[in-house]
Amino acid sequence: MAGAEEVDLARAEVLAANDEFYASVEAGDLERLASVWAAGDLAADATCVHPGWPSVVGREAVLRSFALILANSPYLQFFLTDVTVRVTGEVAVVTCTENILTGVGEDTAEGGGELTGGRAMTVNVFHSTPRGWVLWLHHSSPVLGHVESDEEG
Amino acid sequence: MAGAEEVDLARAEVLAANDEFYASVEAGDLERLASVWAAGDLAADATCVHPGWPSVVGREAVLRSFALILANSPYLQFFLTDVTVRVTGEVAVVTCTENILTGVGEDTAEGGGELTGGRAMTVNVFHSTPRGWVLWLHHSSPVLGHVESDEEG
Numbered sequence: 310m311a312g313a314e315e316v317d318l319a320r321a322e323v324l325a326a327n328d329e330f331y332a333s334v335e336a337g338d339l340e341r342l343a344s345v346w347a348a349g350d351l352a353a354d355a356t357c358v359h360p361g362w363p364s365v366v367g368r369e370a371v372l373r374s375f376a377l378i379l380a381n382s383p384y385l386q387f388f389l390t391d392v393t394v395r396v397t398g399e400v401a402v403v404t405c406t407e408n409i410l411t412g413v414g415e416d417t418a419e420g421g422g423e424l425t426g427g428r429a430m431t432v433n434v435f436h437s438t439p440r441g442w443v444l445w446l447h448h449s450s451p452v453l454g455h456v457e458s459d460e461e462g
Numbered sequence: 463m464a465g466a467e468e469v470d471l472a473r474a475e476v477l478a479a480n481d482e483f484y485a486s487v488e489a490g491d492l493e494r495l496a497s498v499w500a501a502g503d504l505a506a507d508a509t510c511v512h513p514g515w516p517s518v519v520g521r522e523a524v525l526r527s528f529a530l531i532l533a534n535s536p537y538l539q540f541f542l543t544d545v546t547v548r549v550t551g552e553v554a555v556v557t558c559t560e561n562i563l564t565g566v567g568e569d570t571a572e573g574g575g576e577l578t579g580g581r582a583m584t585v586n587v588f589h590s591t592p593r594g595w596v597l598w599l600h601h602s603s604p605v606l607g608h609v610e611s612d613e614e615g
Contacts, residue, residue: 354546354548356546356557356585358583358585358603360603361603361604361605361606362583362605362606363559363581363583363605364544364557364559364583391517393507393509395507395598397551397552397553397589398550398551398552398553399550399551400550400551400553400555402553402587402598402599404509404517404599406516406517428516430511430515430516430517430601430603432509432511432585432587432599432601434555434585434587436550445548445555446555446557446585448583448585448601448603449603450511450513450514450583450601450602450603450604451514451603451604451606452514452515452516453514453515453604
């Protein structure tokens with residue numbers, strides 16, 4: 310069994326990897342994003358579900374999907390809430406609520422485009438590797454306004 | 463390292479647990495469903511995201527959310543496709559496409575209600591316990607028609 314200190318360290322590392330994932334998307338930096346995602350043996354089943362999308366499977370397809378999203382998003386910012394981390398051996402499962410601020414429309418010299426907000430429920434599964442924790446599965450789903458939540462009762 | 467036979471056995475057990483989850487929902491059997499879900503130490507962070515919903519956290523809240531869904535669904539049937547299983551130590555991650563057939567409207571002596579189809583992308587995380595693999599996290603997200611898929615390249 311891993312000691313409490315080891316578990317705390319792993320949790321901190323996983324949270325740092327999770328933060329780096331969102332920071333690289335916010336920065337629109339595909340190279341940084343590529344280093345976050347699983348490679349090598351884990352590349353083939355790297356899996357990504359963007360809100361409202363079907364699955365995208367495989368490292369290259371996943372990175373292409375982000376390139377497409379970044380190309381169509383002049384602005385993206387994430388405020389994470391309800392972050393939980395479960396570390397079990399080589400796998401870590403992070404759940405969080407992504408509160409997303411996106412830019413829509415053209416950002417011109419006269420002024421920026423409009424901003425809109427959205428919310429997505431997310432699970433990120435990380436895998437431990439010699440080069441640290443890498444993102445193996447990202448699944449983000451839209452919260453639809455017309456569906457009643459059972460959370461309160 | 464676990465041998466190939468052990469891994470195959472674990473994969474088969476996880477798939478059986480995954481099948482039992484869907485069978486219990488189809489049967490509308492809350493007791494069966496309760497025995498699929500994580501209990502004990504794992505109960506507090508059992509997490510469920512129904513398509514379009516915010517997260518439901520904790521075993522009791524999760525089971526209540528299913529009771530609500532089952533009460534409002536005269537008919538539910540799942541056809542799973544694209545099933546993948548990753549077993550790493552005590553955690554197993556299943557991804558699948560849920561092709562869902564639901565009954566809408568009243569089922570009367572004169573005839574059944576209408577059936578509608580839907581599709582959801584799902585990740586199910588199972589945890590190994592002395593009583594077998596239990597469902598720890600279920601995250602199912604709607605595939606929205608108006609979003610273009612990048613799957614085809």
